[in-house]
Amino acid sequence: MPPIRKPLVSLTAAALLTTGLVAAGPATAAPGRAAPEAGNTAAVPATIPITITNKSGRNDRVYLYNLGTDLATGRQGWADANGTFHPWPAGGNPPTPAPDASIAGPANGQSLTIRLPKFSGRVYFSYGQKLDFRLTTGGLVQPAVQNPSDPNRNILFNWTEYTLNDGGLWINSTQVDMVSAPYAVGVKLANGTTKNTGHLKPGGYNAFYNALKSQSGGWANLIQTRSDGTILRALSPGHAVGTGVLPASVMNDYINRVWTKYASSTLTVTPFKDQPNTKYFGRVSGNVMNFTNGAGAVVTSFQKPDADSVFGCHKLLDAPNDAVRGPISRTLCAGYNRSTLLSNPNQPDADNANFYKDAVTNHYARAIHAQMADGKAYAFAFDDVGNHESLVTDGNPQAAFITLDPFS
Template identity: 35%
Template sequence: MTPRHQLNVSRRKLLTTLAGAAVAVPAIAMIAPHALATAGSDDNGTKADGALPLTIVNNSGSYDNSSVFLYIVGNQDGKQVRLTPEGTLAPIALSDNGDDGFTDYAIELSGSGETKLSLPYMSGRIYVALGDKLKFKAVEDGDGNGALQYPAGWVTTDPNYSVLHDCAEFTYNSSGMYCNTTMVDMFSVPLSIGLTGSENQTVGTLRDGGRAQAFAALSKIPEFAPLVVDDRRIIAPGHGLDAGIFDKDYFAPYIDEVWSTYTGKDLTVTTNAGAFTGRVRGDQFVFDGPASVSFSKPTTRDVLFCDGNLAAPNDGTTGPVAAVLGAGFNRSTLISEPAQPSTDPAAFYTASQLTNHYAAAIHAATEDGKAYGFAFDDVADFASYIQDTAPTGATLTLTAF
């Protein structure tokens, strides 16, 4: 199977199609790379066919069905849409804003038991809000089309900051269903997502007490403790940096050490395109191999967002190398392992200070050790991502707190 970070996927593409324009998003959201996927080399020739049965299961144990509100929003054919309770897609319209200035796109769960829905072809997010509804505002994008301002739980002035909520991401089209539970922006509500079809798959399930353990673990680390917002959510450190509650130079000593280490020896990065051999020359990390690619020294923000000097274009060469480097920085394996990507999770997050403790805590909280703690957590297949080219059903489960 092709390593998922090699697929021709842009983690910014879903953001663009969801937002329509920058005005539609109150803050930049980090979209997991496989929120919008193509069949790629995993396509076995079978195709998805029509509407997909979607089941919502509330096993939270903390909120009954009447206190859970569901939103399925995204895009179809380049236009922003939302799913109605009847299973049809409706366009986003400014006229949907009520007297309070916000839409009410909530889908209520069944009075008890499971909630059955029908999912047509679209890409987007499934939001759940517990105890209160989310405030999505319909706005006009740069092309005059209806678009949504999405919740930004890491922004204190966002109208949804006080609401307990979270989301999963998906693309469903004729090639199949591609989905993940994401903690790239924040971690709040325990969710798992399952697919039936060519096989039965489930991802995202937390260990018993996993949520509380993650909150407790980060609360004990001074640099990460400000990211813990009461018992509501943990903000990803990249957004914490932008908000001024996480050190903008946190990774700087590690970055400097990587640059120093590979001034005198080679780093090998293996991708589907082949092996790249890199060494720091001047101020550039230069890799030779199937193509010549190079990177300027990244900042802490570049590492956390896997962007800037670690941006990964969909070119089959620079992109895959950037993804592996981004994973190596976040997992703190670049210095200890000169052959990347590292595939032994026991070697991840072992630096006593300079590692992404947020991602470490999220992974430790899941049953299978898979999570989306940063944008290229799919490198070496450690992300909470599943796909099926012949799906027969999908299930989103609110698991126990």
């Protein structure tokens, strides 16, 4: 099973303030998604080809980076175009520049094939300028453009997350941290067919940003531009709340209504689709939502969350990788972001026709899902609840693909 999303490294507050950098964000594919790991070692070679095709329509030079954790050793590093692993050297405090791990990418209208090793990591791509990576004593510091002092703030870039291991390949297009340069991912199966996800609808890039611009309540503030007016990205609402560009109270009305409703009625959570008899029952008492099992015993409790907890699926909605609290929290997180907890007391709600209907919702997630060609996106960490995430996976991958799509 690919590991739960987690930072690659944590920096001390002093180091962050000194460098203007922020510790790395999520760096693994398919958070929380179980998949077969055994019995497939012969089918998955040490590396597989990945072809990057540039259909962006841009004339900027493209730079590629394949960064992550070598699953054989647990060491962090980078892979060159042949898929050869290179461990990072020791870093410093303040962080020191990382070796140049860039690979010259394809020009517009061209393709380039490199090799993916058995990594849990990211393939970054940037337009017009190389990215600035640093190393601290704890490992790699990746771009975190919610920090205005991050050296990558004015670079147009994005990344895909993947895990390739003995169980197969998981590769996604992610919007958990931001929506930026459009792209799609794919995998080629043994029978020669391909699975793809991440493409926007025609006009979807501009439509997404226009949706944020027209949404009242501070949502337009998620958009970051360069001084020349070029749109660089839209921050996720979790980062926007954390940096103060989106009001911390933005979800309060919905959260309060949920709290009121389940003080006098029961929220039923069935967290495992393949275990329909495993149910937990939530009721609010004071500032706590207690969940009981079928025998009436309290199995876990949640304090009333705030917007940061909801958008980040953490803090007051922490989701440990266990059999009870984590699955309940994942379900609650999805329900809050999709605003389905009031309309359906049986969660998770699997029907995306019911998502984002309340006036108070995750409008960033609503807008990006609405513009995806297949309706799927990774707009928050547990968007995979109900399989609504932009992920492709296969146990016997023959090749992988990244398509750099048009900015339209």
